[in-house]
Amino acid sequence: MIGNIFKFGWRNLSRNKRRTFFTLLAIAVGVMSVIFAKSYILGIMNNATETAIKTQAGHIRIAHKEYLRLERIMPREYLVTGLDEIRRTVSALPEFETMDPRIKFNVLLSHGDVNENGLAVGIDPAAADKTMELSKAIVTGSYFGDSEKGLGLIIGKKLAEKLHVGVNDELLLVTTDINYSTYALPFNIAGVFETGFSSMDKHILYIPLKKAREMLDCGDAAHEVLVFLKDPAKSYEVAEKIRNTPAGNDPDHAIRVIPWQENDLVKSMPVVAKVWGVILGIIMFIVALVILNTMLMAVMERYHEIGVMKALGFKNREVFSIILVEAFYIGVIGSVIGGILGGALSAVSEKVGFSLEAIAGGLLDKIDIPVPWIGKVLYPDFTFTNLIVSMVFGIAIALIAVLYPAYKSARMQPVEAFHSELKV
Amino acid sequence: MSRRSKSILPTLLTLLTLLTPLTQPTQRRIKMKRVILFFVIVYIVSPGVFSQGAPSAFDILEKIDKNMVFKTAYSEVEMIITIKNRTITKSMLSYAVGNEKSYIEFLSPARDKGTKMLRIGEIVKIYYPSAERVMRLSGHMLRQSMMGSDFSYEDMTERAKKMREEYTGEIKEDETFRERPCYVLVLTSKIKKQTYFTRKIWVDRKLFIGMKEELYAQSGKLLKVLTVDGLKTFKNRYYPTQITMQDMLRKDSSTRMVIKKIDFDIPIPDETFSERRLLKR
Numbered sequence: 001m002i003g004n005i006f007k008f009g010w011r012n013l014s015r016n017k018r019r020t021f022f023t024l025l026a027i028a029v030g031v032m033s034v035i036f037a038k039s040y041i042l043g044i045m046n047n048a049t050e051t052a053i054k055t056q057a058g059h060i061r062i063a064h065k066e067y068l069r070l071e072r073i074m075p076r077e078y079l080v081t082g083l084d085e086i087r088r089t090v091s092a093l094p095e096f097e098t099m100d101p102r103i104k105f106n107v108l109l110s111h112g113d114v115n116e117n118g119l120a121v122g123i124d125p126a127a128a129d130k131t132m133e134l135s136k137a138i139v140t141g142s143y144f145g146d147s148e149k150g151l152g153l154i155i156g157k158k159l160a161e162k163l164h165v166g167v168n169d170e171l172l173l174v175t176t177d178i179n180y181s182t183y184a185l186p187f188n189i190a191g192v193f194e195t196g197f198s199s200m201d202k203h204i205l206y207i208p209l210k211k212a213r214e215m216l217d218c219g220d221a222a223h224e225v226l227v228f229l230k231d232p233a234k235s236y237e238v239a240e241k242i243r244n245t246p247a248g249n250d251p252d253h254a255i256r257v258i259p260w261q262e263n264d265l266v267k268s269m270p271v272v273a274k275v276w277g278v279i280l281g282i283i284m285f286i287v288a289l290v291i292l293n294t295m296l297m298a299v300m301e302r303y304h305e306i307g308v309m310k311a312l313g314f315k316n317r318e319v320f321s322i323i324l325v326e327a328f329y330i331g332v333i334g335s336v337i338g339g340i341l342g343g344a345l346s347a348v349s350e351k352v353g354f355s356l357e358a359i360a361g362g363l364l365d366k367i368d369i370p371v372p373w374i375g376k377v378l379y380p381d382f383t384f385t386n387l388i389v390s391m392v393f394g395i396a397i398a399l400i401a402v403l404y405p406a407y408k409s410a411r412m413q414p415v416e417a418f419h420s421e422l423k424v
Numbered sequence: 425m426s427r428r429s430k431s432i433l434p435t436l437l438t439l440l441t442l443l444t445p446l447t448q449p450t451q452r453r454i455k456m457k458r459v460i461l462f463f464v465i466v467y468i469v470s471p472g473v474f475s476q477g478a479p480s481a482f483d484i485l486e487k488i489d490k491n492m493v494f495k496t497a498y499s500e501v502e503m504i505i506t507i508k509n510r511t512i513t514k515s516m517l518s519y520a521v522g523n524e525k526s527y528i529e530f531l532s533p534a535r536d537k538g539t540k541m542l543r544i545g546e547i548v549k550i551y552y553p554s555a556e557r558v559m560r561l562s563g564h565m566l567r568q569s570m571m572g573s574d575f576s577y578e579d580m581t582e583r584a585k586k587m588r589e590e591y592t593g594e595i596k597e598d599e600t601f602r603e604r605p606c607y608v609l610v611l612t613s614k615i616k617k618q619t620y621f622t623r624k625i626w627v628d629r630k631l632f633i634g635m636k637e638e639l640y641a642q643s644g645k646l647l648k649v650l651t652v653d654g655l656k657t658f659k660n661r662y663y664p665t666q667i668t669m670q671d672m673l674r675k676d677s678s679t680r681m682v683i684k685k686i687d688f689d690i691p692i693p694d695e696t697f698s699e700r701r702l703l704k705r
Binding site: 108110113115172174176177179180181182183184185186217 | 505507512514533535536539550552554555556557559560561562565568569571572573
């Protein structure tokens with residue numbers, strides 16, 4: 001009998017092809033939308049976290065507490081010393097991948113008669129490229145070029161435009177060192193980079209760490225040391241080990257060792273996730289309504305047909321089961337189609353990325369916040385869990401939608417059914 | 425000038441009222457009371473209107489400038505920057521021709537030694553020995569901190585002429601500053617983009633020297649405070665020899681300029697104020 005019900009349900013699908021097509025379409029499009037929306041949102045969140053790790057948090061960040069407190073005004077005198085020791089400690093660990101010390105300070109830039117303020121970041125070009133992958137962002141020139149002389153720099157595209165400079169031009173950097181003396185060095189522009197982060201492209205130039213140290217007169221110290229691990233989950237463990245070295249555990253207790261999970265931006269993610277959760281909820285609600293509506297109508301317009309079934313001797317339970325089975329088939333087929341479409345769309349856009357510039361027009365340039373948040377290209381993040389959950393969602397909604405009409409029609413007398421066409 | 429002519433008018437009006445024949449005594453008396461009350465209010469509301477010959481804010485500023493002006497000057501100055509609990513002393517020598525041109529050369533500390541600054545009008549050129557390059561600064565870039573101090577380049581270049589053109593001035597009630605009576609001038613910028621939108625200046629009534637100045641942003645936020653902490657007489661005139669500037673946006677920071685030696689009206693070769701001199705070792 002059960003086998004017959006499944007057979008009957010299946011056959012029913014082809015009896016009114018147009019009806020089946022539209023219900024399938026509603027579910028497929030709904031499931032596809034949910035999958036893609038989820039991938040997109042996950043992409044935004046992961047993108048922000050990843051950028052935060054790459055550019056400011058590392059997997060572990062080591063810095064002076066006063067530097068962290070006053071980070072907005074870039075206090076130059078609060079430094080982390082004993083870098084060699086930290087390096088010895090972390091490089092001995094199996095989890096260690098790379099260490100990226102950085103120096104940041106405000107500079108006055110001068111080329112001919114044009115002056116601008118900028119933020120100079122001293123980096124070890126090789127180490128920093130492993131993490132920030134800045135060499136990929138170079139649009140003209142090269143990544144520090146032949147930096148044998150050590151006086152090459154790379155500069156943000158918009159900053160270069162403001163200064164009217166290009167590759168091979170000389171740029172004079174002037175700053176106040178940690179002892180409040182003024183120091184200047186001429187640099188040669190080796191490359192111009194464009195990351196899409198407005199705050200970076202407009203203000204930042206990267207110079208070799210050695211030259212940054214010379215300018216600030218700060219020996220072999222750094223403002224912050226980013227440590228990257230093979231396994232980001234081990235950050236707390238490794239942070240504890242660094243804290244136990246003399247460099248990480250100075251007598252004033254001024255040095256902070258911060259795992260990436262404690263980064264402000266990363267910590268704000270759950271709040272951001274909630275906001276996106278609400279948006280996703282609204283999307284899912286609308287999708288559910290559309291499916292519900294289509295399914296409901298698909299059953300209700302068939303009361304006449306159900307009356308015939310009842311007159312032929314089908315039991316209440318059997319009518320109920322047949323409608324449910326039919327809905328299950330539609331749900332599964334629709335969800336599979338939606339899953340394939342949504343999955344493909346998400347997977348492809350995960351590879352290709354979305355140009356936010358194209359979507360937002362010139363608006364992106366106007367977002368000028370100090371924390372890199374949105375890149376020029378957004379990559380949705382497609383996961384298998386997302387696919388499965390969204391498909392189950394589609395099937396579940398299809399089943400829920402027919403529960404009431406199925407129950408109602410199963411209990412109807414055939415005569416009643418013939419009369420009550422399209423009436424609830 | 426306009427202030428003076430204004431102040432005569434109410435006095436004349438008063439006299440006229442007083443001289444009118446006294447008909448209908450009660451009515452007249454009430455009217456009189458009203459007139460007197462009116463003038464009392466005017467007097468309270470606008471102090472200075474009645475004091476004949478009171479100088480305008482710009483008259484006072486010009487008088488200050490006259491007091492400060494010299495043909496040429498050579499000075500040796502110490503700049504003491506105090507920030508939190510650190511003190512950094514820089515020494516420099518300076519040549520100046522009036523308010524127009526100046527040349528400053530830093531002598532210490534070692535990292536600053538050889539840094540030379542040339543100012544002609546509102547253009548500043550700085551030579552950095554570490555880079556062996558000259559940087560030219562002008563416009564809004566002059567708002568930068570000068571050599572890590574609380575002074576900006578702009579603070580060093582401003583004079584009364586600019587004040588008269590770009591500010592409106594009024595004189596507030598007198599106050600004493602360090603037990604000396606002072607005029608208090610409040611200058612408000614006519615230009616929106618002014619670095620210091622409002623300036624409050626305490627001017628010594630006898631010496632005509634600005635003793636204190638508070639500089640505000642348009643929002644009303646106090647940006648900088650300048651005080652004169654030491655005066656000396658040179659050839660019958662007083663000259664500030666110790667000035668302290670506090671940049672309120674830098675926490676716990678102040679910069680004191682102490683003039684160790686100053687010679688007025690000495691011959692200075694023209695070549696001093698040239699870019700060639702900057703590049704010369």
